[in-house]
Amino acid sequence: MSTETSTAPASPAVNLPLSKKTLTSDHPTWCPGCGDFAILNVYYRVLEKLQYPQESIVTFAGIGCSSRMPYFVNSHGGHYIHGRSLPFAAAISLGRPDVHVFNFGGDGDGFSIGGNHLTHAARKNTNMTYVIMDNSVYGLTKKQTSPTSPIGFKSKTDPTGAMDRPINPMRTLLNSGATFVARSHAAQIGHMTEMMERAARHNGFSVVEILSECVEFYDGAFDAAVPRKGGAFQTIELRKNDGTSEDTLRHDPTDEVAAFKLAGLEWPGKFGVFFEVKRPTKNELEAGLVARAREKTKNASDLDLLKGAFARMR
Amino acid sequence: MVSPNPSLAGGTSADSTHQLLPDVVIRLAGNSQDGIQSIGGFLARLAGRSEQEVMTFMTIPSTISGGPSIFQVRMGSGEILTSGDSADFLVAFYQHSYDAHINALRPGGVLIYDSDHVKPNPDDKRFTNVGIAITSGTIEAAGGTGKDKGKNIFVLGLIARIFDLNLDKLRQLIQERIGSKGDDAARAALLAFDAGYAHPVENLLGHLYRFTTGTPQQQVRPTVTTDGNTALTYGLIAAGVRYGAAYPITPWSSIMEVLRTEFTRYGGLFIQAEDEIAAISHALGFAYSGHLAVTGSSGPGLSLKMEALGWAGMAELPLIVINVQRGGPSTGMPTSVEQSDLLQALYGSHGDNPRVVLSPKNVEDCFYIALEAGRIALEYRTPVIILSDQAIATRIEAFEEPDLAKHLVQVKPDLTPRPADFKPYPLDGISRHAPPGTKMLSGKYPTVTGLEHDELGHPTGSPVLHAKMNAKRREKIKQLAASLPVPEVYGDESGEVLVVGWGCTYGPIREGVMRLRSGDAPLQAGHMHLRHLSPLPPGIGEIFKRYKHVVAAEINDEGLYGYGQLASLLRATYANPAIRSLCKTDGLVYKVSEIIAGVKKIIAAV
Numbered sequence: 002m003s004t005e006t007s008t009a010p011a012s013p014a015v016n017l018p019l020s021k022k023t024l025t026s027d028h029p030t031w032c033p034g035c036g037d038f039a040i041l042n043v044y045y046r047v048l049e050k051l052q053y054p055q056e057s058i059v060t061f062a063g064i065g066c067s068s069r070m071p072y073f074v075n076s077h078g079g080h081y082i083h084g085r086s087l088p089f090a091a092a093i094s095l096g097r098p099d100v101h102v103f104n105f106g107g108d109g110d111g112f113s114i115g116g117n118h119l120t121h122a123a124r125k126n127t128n129m130t131y132v133i134m135d136n137s138v139y140g141l142t143k144k145q146t147s148p149t150s151p152i153g154f155k156s157k158t159d160p161t162g163a164m165d166r167p168i169n170p171m172r173t174l175l176n177s178g179a180t181f182v183a184r185s186h187a188a189q190i191g192h193m194t195e196m197m198e199r200a201a202r203h204n205g206f207s208v209v210e211i212l213s214e215c216v217e218f219y220d221g222a223f224d225a226a227v228p229r230k231g232g233a234f235q236t237i238e239l240r241k242n243d244g245t246s247e248d249t250l251r252h253d254p255t256d257e258v259a260a261f262k263l264a265g266l267e268w269p270g271k272f273g274v275f276f277e278v279k280r281p282t283k284n285e286l287e288a289g290l291v292a293r294a295r296e297k298t299k300n301a302s303d304l305d306l307l308k309g310a311f312a313r314m315r
Numbered sequence: 316m317v318s319p320n321p322s323l324a325g326g327t328s329a330d331s332t333h334q335l336l337p338d339v340v341i342r343l344a345g346n347s348q349d350g351i352q353s354i355g356g357f358l359a360r361l362a363g364r365s366e367q368e369v370m371t372f373m374t375i376p377s378t379i380s381g382g383p384s385i386f387q388v389r390m391g392s393g394e395i396l397t398s399g400d401s402a403d404f405l406v407a408f409y410q411h412s413y414d415a416h417i418n419a420l421r422p423g424g425v426l427i428y429d430s431d432h433v434k435p436n437p438d439d440k441r442f443t444n445v446g447i448a449i450t451s452g453t454i455e456a457a458g459g460t461g462k463d464k465g466k467n468i469f470v471l472g473l474i475a476r477i478f479d480l481n482l483d484k485l486r487q488l489i490q491e492r493i494g495s496k497g498d499d500a501a502r503a504a505l506l507a508f509d510a511g512y513a514h515p516v517e518n519l520l521g522h523l524y525r526f527t528t529g530t531p532q533q534q535v536r537p538t539v540t541t542d543g544n545t546a547l548t549y550g551l552i553a554a555g556v557r558y559g560a561a562y563p564i565t566p567w568s569s570i571m572e573v574l575r576t577e578f579t580r581y582g583g584l585f586i587q588a589e590d591e592i593a594a595i596s597h598a599l600g601f602a603y604s605g606h607l608a609v610t611g612s613s614g615p616g617l618s619l620k621m622e623a624l625g626w627a628g629m630a631e632l633p634l635i636v637i638n639v640q641r642g643g644p645s646t647g648m649p650t651s652v653e654q655s656d657l658l659q660a661l662y663g664s665h666g667d668n669p670r671v672v673l674s675p676k677n678v679e680d681c682f683y684i685a686l687e688a689g690r691i692a693l694e695y696r697t698p699v700i701i702l703s704d705q706a707i708a709t710r711i712e713a714f715e716e717p718d719l720a721k722h723l724v725q726v727k728p729d730l731t732p733r734p735a736d737f738k739p740y741p742l743d744g745i746s747r748h749a750p751p752g753t754k755m756l757s758g759k760y761p762t763v764t765g766l767e768h769d770e771l772g773h774p775t776g777s778p779v780l781h782a783k784m785n786a787k788r789r790e791k792i793k794q795l796a797a798s799l800p801v802p803e804v805y806g807d808e809s810g811e812v813l814v815v816g817w818g819c820t821y822g823p824i825r826e827g828v829m830r831l832r833s834g835d836a837p838l839q840a841g842h843m844h845l846r847h848l849s850p851l852p853p854g855i856g857e858i859f860k861r862y863k864h865v866v867a868a869e870i871n872d873e874g875l876y877g878y879g880q881l882a883s884l885l886r887a888t889y890a891n892p893a894i895r896s897l898c899k900t901d902g903l904v905y906k907v908s909e910i911i912a913g914v915k916k917i918i919a920a921v
Binding site: 017023026027055056057058059071072075076077078079080081082085086087088089090091092093095096097099100117118120121287290291294295297298301303304306307308310311314315 | 363364537538539540541545549552553558560576577579580581582583584586588589590592593594596597598599600601603604605606622623626630716717719720723725728749750751752753754755758759760761762763764765766773774
């Protein structure tokens with residue numbers, strides 16, 4: 002793809018290093034106690050670590066509580082329609098290889114109304130990071146059943162308890178062909194930071210699902226994974242390939258079957274990198290197509306190409 | 316010969332063997348695998364390389380393979396506006412072709428049938444019947460294992476003899492088109508062509524024909540011959556579109572098929588999306604990135620894009636959206652023409668969302684309408700819908716090659732750092748979005764949004780700001796309206812009737828108005844064809860007042876209140892009771908005679 006852009010004159014603005022201060026924008030509108038605050042802070046921390054030029058960061062989202070994220074981050078970004086942010090964000094990545102694309106959304110955006118897009122964004126392996134802030138409830142619209150609500154969850158749309166089998170996010174993501182699949186919890190700052198940073202550094206379509214409690218409409222949803230509430234936060238130990246016998250017990254993130262088994266563990270399951278492989282990205286494949294096409298045209302000008310097309314119609 | 320199409324009348328003998336005629340309508344009826352489209356293609360291209368004008372009309376069955384298929388070509392000297400109401404010549408390959416199309420042949424016309432397959436009704440004396448063993452003649456000539464493959468080329472040879480066409484040019488075309496399939500294929504094709512040409516058809520016809528010499532066209536550049544979808548495709552490229560996405564649907568698909576390959580040659584990218592919504596979302600992602608992008612579809616697909624289209628209006632991003640209309644509602648008639656998506660294009664989203672909607676009047680105009688769409692999208696930061704249709708998309712016309720050097724537009728993302736006082740959504744001007752990669756000298760980075768917002772793009776629930784922003788979005792489209800030229804009127808500037816049309820009705824209305832103004836009881840009549848359907852250009856209301864009747868002719872239903880979609884829009888806009896509606900939904904383009912009869916009926920009834 003063409004990376005040629007109009008030349009930008011040297012900016013008089015000093016390139017300040019990225020910090021929470023430079024990255025903070027509008028004051029978040031989330032309810033006090035919402036898990037999303039922690040995710041926002043982790044995003045600041047990861048951007049601080051990565052130190053991309055500020056103008057090259059894109060924070061994008063669909064619709065939902067989580068999808069308010071772009072307003073709270075001082076970067077280029079957008080707030081799109083419900084469930085469709087992935088194809089929009091993927092096109093930014095494909096249309097502008099010089100920018101870094103982060104897409105945020107909730108369980109409704111990712112697994113319900115936008116489920117089809119998740120599958121296809123993943124299989125196409127477009128280079129971008131998708132953070133799914135899963136609260137297992139529709140919070141913005143005040144407590145309806147979500148695709149990850151457990152059976153029996155009482156909501157305004159299921160007053161006697163949800164009856165539909167919930168989506169298993171890890172299995173869904175593994176099936177779709179995402180090349181980096183991780184899971185974390187909004188109460189675990191260090192773990193979240195590690196997962197999000199790894200996802201950002203991954204070349205390809207990387208997804209982190211973060212359990213983020215909605216204190217207003219699904220209080221205590223993820224307590225089973227919070228040690229101070231009596232739960233257990235069990236992380237996935239990744240294989241070190243050190244030749245030791247205990248290493249064979251560790252998870253090989255390139256093993257799809259093992260990842261699938263991990264994803265089937267009883268609630269609350271494990272947290273960490275489930276899957277990570279290298280596969281050509283759509284960005285690379287499309288760029289290769291362009292390079293070969295350009296070579297075939299012998300780098301002809303647009304005008305010559307267009308004239309050629311009309312000459313064939315004579 | 317006796318012509319059914321009045322413009323044909325007046326042929327005089329050139330010599331003893333050739334009769335002169337200004338133009339001719341030939342309908343070829345066979346099955347879709349017989350390559351009858353390619354005969355039409357050869358004839359159209361030949362006409363393009365000669366002094367003749369050409370217009371074609373074809374139907375392809377929506378079934379995957381096989382099934383009846385026709386191609387109608389009208390060629391001749393002078394301006395060709397329609398593919399002809401009825402055929403002067405019918406070539407019937409099969410009995411079913413004969414049965415289905417014999418009544419499309421005008422009385423006195425010539426039926427050429429494959430005597431290997433067709434038995435014409437011996438009691439039908441309306442036509443000159445010419446039976447030729449097309450199938451066995453082809454097998455005999457071309458031989459080999461191709462069986463009857465090549466009988467289309469045999470017929471092309473036959474037509475070349477009947478109309479004294481330029482043999483060298485046709486042979487060269489066959490070489491160019493079939494030569495790429497190998498020497499054997501080209502040799503077999505030329506053998507079939509020669510056999511068709513050698514057939515002494517004049518013994519059955521009585522004489523042969525020759526076209527009158529046309530007035531040499533006053534044009535600087537060579538003639539090109541192509542269909543509407545192709546003209547639109549290259550119009551988009553000329554307009555600077557290098558990025559896009561779509562989902563396949565008939566009759567839109569051929570545009571995306573070409574763009575997928577062509578964009579890579581220009582360093583761009585076209586994505587086949589998982590669905591229609593993803594397609595427009597990809598396209599908007601490209602637009603946000605600073606590119607001029609396109610998405611397209613046909614009726615049902617446009618319905619699916621509506622929410623995202625509303626977002627684009629709110630976020631104020633440039634985008635070109637093409638709808639190659641087909642028969643609706645629902646899956647409707649996927650391979651038939653209709654103009655029933657106008658109201659969808661104008662109003663098909665929730666909320667107040669003033670739209671820009673354009674429509675090409677013929678194949679040539681597909682190229683220029685794409686340029687106009689690109690210009691408006693970039694200048695006014697708005698989505699622009701182009702309403703083409705199945706008829707324009709698939710028919711072939713000859714026209715002067717555009718001045719490409721003059722028209723080619725280059726669009727690059729504008730990454731100039733934005734000054735400290737930059738506002739993405741200023742109330743007193745047209746929004747100028749800053750694509751990612753742009754430094755913001757204020758240190759504040761913008762968010763594009765579908766929420767109501769203030770001038771900096773922050774969400775707002777303020778009713779005052781919502782009203783102001785609605786006005787801002789409306790005013791920019793009104794500003795565009797004011798800048799448009801007053802539509803031209805062909806024919807009488809005032810008088811009895813003005814016929815108004817849009818899209819593929821251009822040719823039939825123009826020819827219909829030409830005929831209404833001539834003949835025994837000429838009417839004072841005019842023709843206005845709207846390329847800008849929204850916003851409507853200035854001056855239309857005043858023009859309407861100069862006529863006793865205004866008839867909007869379109870291919871859609873008269874609706875619950877007796878008015879077609881354009882007529883409804885015009886009546887609501889100009890509140891002029893003289894505006895009447897001429898509608899039909901038979902899946903076919905208007906015949907000239909239908910326009911004339913329809914207009915006369917409306918005038919008589921009032």
